[in-house]
Amino acid sequence: MNQKKTPSLWSLVLLIGVSCCFAQDHGHDHGAHSHAHGDERAIPFTIWTDTFEIFAEHPFLVVDKAAAFVTHVTELQTFAPRTEGPVTFVLVKGSERIEHEEPAPQRDGIYIPELVFPQAGSWSGVLQIPMGGQTYEVPLPPMQVYPTQEQADQAPDPTEPEGFSFLKEQQWVIPFMVKTPTSRVQNGVAYHAVPESSLAFSADAAYVYVQVGGETFSRRRVQVKDRVQGIALVGDGLAEQDHVVTFGVGSVALAHGEPADQGQGDVVHVTEEQIRRFGITCREAAPGGIEAWIQAPGEIKINHERMAHIVPRVKGVVSEVHADLGQHVQAGQVLAHIESRDLADAKADFLSTSERLEMARTQFEREERLFQQKVTSEEDYLSSKQRLAETRIAHRAARQKLLALGLTREGVDQLPTQPEEAFTTYSMLAPFDGTIIRKHIVLGEIVDDSSEVLVIADLRTIWVDLSVNQSDIEAVAVGQPTEIFYGSDSSAVRGEVSYVDSVLDAETRMATVRTELDNRQGQHRPGTFVTGRIGIRPGDQGIIVPASALQIVNDRPCVFVQTADGFALRYVTAGQKDTDQVEILSGVQVGEQIVTRNAFHLKAELTKQAVSGHGHVH
Numbered sequence: 001m002n003q004k005k006t007p008s009l010w011s012l013v014l015l016i017g018v019s020c021c022f023a024q025d026h027g028h029d030h031g032a033h034s035h036a037h038g039d040e041r042a043i044p045f046t047i048w049t050d051t052f053e054i055f056a057e058h059p060f061l062v063v064d065k066a067a068a069f070v071t072h073v074t075e076l077q078t079f080a081p082r083t084e085g086p087v088t089f090v091l092v093k094g095s096e097r098i099e100h101e102e103p104a105p106q107r108d109g110i111y112i113p114e115l116v117f118p119q120a121g122s123w124s125g126v127l128q129i130p131m132g133g134q135t136y137e138v139p140l141p142p143m144q145v146y147p148t149q150e151q152a153d154q155a156p157d158p159t160e161p162e163g164f165s166f167l168k169e170q171q172w173v174i175p176f177m178v179k180t181p182t183s184r185v186q187n188g189v190a191y192h193a194v195p196e197s198s199l200a201f202s203a204d205a206a207y208v209y210v211q212v213g214g215e216t217f218s219r220r221r222v223q224v225k226d227r228v229q230g231i232a233l234v235g236d237g238l239a240e241q242d243h244v245v246t247f248g249v250g251s252v253a254l255a256h257g258e259p260a261d262q263g264q265g266d267v268v269h270v271t272e273e274q275i276r277r278f279g280i281t282c283r284e285a286a287p288g289g290i291e292a293w294i295q296a297p298g299e300i301k302i303n304h305e306r307m308a309h310i311v312p313r314v315k316g317v318v319s320e321v322h323a324d325l326g327q328h329v330q331a332g333q334v335l336a337h338i339e340s341r342d343l344a345d346a347k348a349d350f351l352s353t354s355e356r357l358e359m360a361r362t363q364f365e366r367e368e369r370l371f372q373q374k375v376t377s378e379e380d381y382l383s384s385k386q387r388l389a390e391t392r393i394a395h396r397a398a399r400q401k402l403l404a405l406g407l408t409r410e411g412v413d414q415l416p417t418q419p420e421e422a423f424t425t426y427s428m429l430a431p432f433d434g435t436i437i438r439k440h441i442v443l444g445e446i447v448d449d450s451s452e453v454l455v456i457a458d459l460r461t462i463w464v465d466l467s468v469n470q471s472d473i474e475a476v477a478v479g480q481p482t483e484i485f486y487g488s489d490s491s492a493v494r495g496e497v498s499y500v501d502s503v504l505d506a507e508t509r510m511a512t513v514r515t516e517l518d519n520r521q522g523q524h525r526p527g528t529f530v531t532g533r534i535g536i537r538p539g540d541q542g543i544i545v546p547a548s549a550l551q552i553v554n555d556r557p558c559v560f561v562q563t564a565d566g567f568a569l570r571y572v573t574a575g576q577k578d579t580d581q582v583e584i585l586s587g588v589q590v591g592e593q594i595v596t597r598n599a600f601h602l603k604a605e606l607t608k609q610a611v612s613g614h615g616h617v618h
Helices: 009-025 149-154 249-256 272-278 341-372 378-404 409-413 599-611
Strands: 042-048 052-059 070-075 087-093 096-102 121-131 134-146 177-179 182-186 189-195 200-202 205-211 216-228 231-236 244-247 281-284 286-288 292-302 307-310 316-321 334-339 425-429 434-439 454-457 461-469 481-485 493-500 510-518 529-537 542-546 551-553 556-563 566-571 573-577 581-586 593-597
Touching: 042 134, 052 134, 070 121, 087 134, 134 149, 182 216, 182 231, 189 216, 189 244, 200 249, 205 249, 216 249, 244 249, 272 599, 286 542, 316 341, 341 378, 378 409, 461 481, 461 529, 481 510, 542 593, 551 599, 556 599, 593 599
Parallel strands: none
Antiparallel strands: 042 052, 052 070, 087 096, 087 121, 121 134, 177 244, 182 189, 189 231, 200 205, 205 216, 205 244, 216 231, 281 593, 292 461, 292 529, 307 454, 316 334, 334 425, 434 454, 461 510, 481 493, 481 529, 493 510, 542 581, 551 556, 556 566, 556 593, 573 581
């Protein structure tokens, strides 16, 4: 279980209260705080990509005046601030270019570069963010630079989204997640689908919180048409590109000034003596989750991207073999020699054209010199020039033929100095370091360009191909963790998904999911059958409670939450389970006191209330 470190509920409330006061001091109706210097007006913008959320503010830009760009970088894989590494602003206007690298965040998630623009007008550009061995380019909105401070002061205020403030510093210290709705069709009607954990309730109305800017949120009333396996189908109130808060709704609601009531059930009233007698104990709901895995059979295979089928490029008779099955060879090592008349003819043709080219060049230079001296005719001069061009073409064709047959450029250049007996010898070379895994070549054998004589594989990395059912394949993506087991008693070899097949096998209705493993020690043998499992979701998506806390009331899972009025029944959406714990995706908030032992006594008391006409339970 992977749990995030979070502040207590009271410290969170205090943090949000202080932050809201800070926002109000800046006089923004929507509550967004400003990082601009002094009393300068700020221009905010927010950009979402698949990998990052960029929220930035900068003052109105003036030529040759340094401007601080307060840039918040959130990694959407974890919704955590970027804590290390550089970012680079690349801005362009015509031939002018600004490239500024900020080597590290001044505080977690916050870069504050100072940029100077040498020319007025509209600038465009990107923010470059290196991560995981590649550089991501986030397109920036156009930036208007004014010639003078007076013109900048007269420019109209930017249009800012309406809503309330929930600061980045708050988002980064609590479990938090924002996603766009997905589309789902039910009974021929298209709905926007969001996790049930997105919903907040007030009276009989359902609401969601939509992030309209990096630190600006709006409360949106929605019509929930149905709930299916933890997913709410919304008919009205959402758009396809809305960024909906799916985790951390309670904290956003507190920032809005209203606690999120996510569905109140009945309240069970018991005395202190009953609590002691029933042995009821509570525990604070903590963020976390239970990792979800898909198990699948698999097989270790050779890395086909590092395997070569060696075929001779000429026809001939095998005269020497220097390769044995299982032998490790290095790139460029000679594997076999073949005596080939075709190769000898090609070499002779090349040498012949080399001689003719030299003669044609000498003759042309002579004719050119005589023509300039007006000793010879123009016709003789042009004729020699044409012969030189034709001979040069023939020589180039002969050279390319030898290169196509596998000779190196150095080997072709050295042909004039080689002995005649070497003209018929063709050398097969290893294309890379590897191990010979197949051999079909013997002395005296006649081979040609259709004969597969050797197969070389680089076994320093191998593939593990897992066969995943079509019902599970949609949950698998490149980059997810994998664990490979050789037997019931063996420890797991960890890796990650490197390839997911886009086409199902027509007979088995399964798809291949591949992971690549290091095999420099030779511990993984291709052809071995294994069992693998794929992590489809990290264990930090919900709230963890003991399995004993979960009860079934009205055929729905629920827990009991200790409140000032008693023990409130709270219907929940359960996620993954193990022998000791259950993951709650919606229905309770971090910090609430959940009954973890002997909750069935409260269920029994609730049943008594229902019999007395004070509740509805079965």
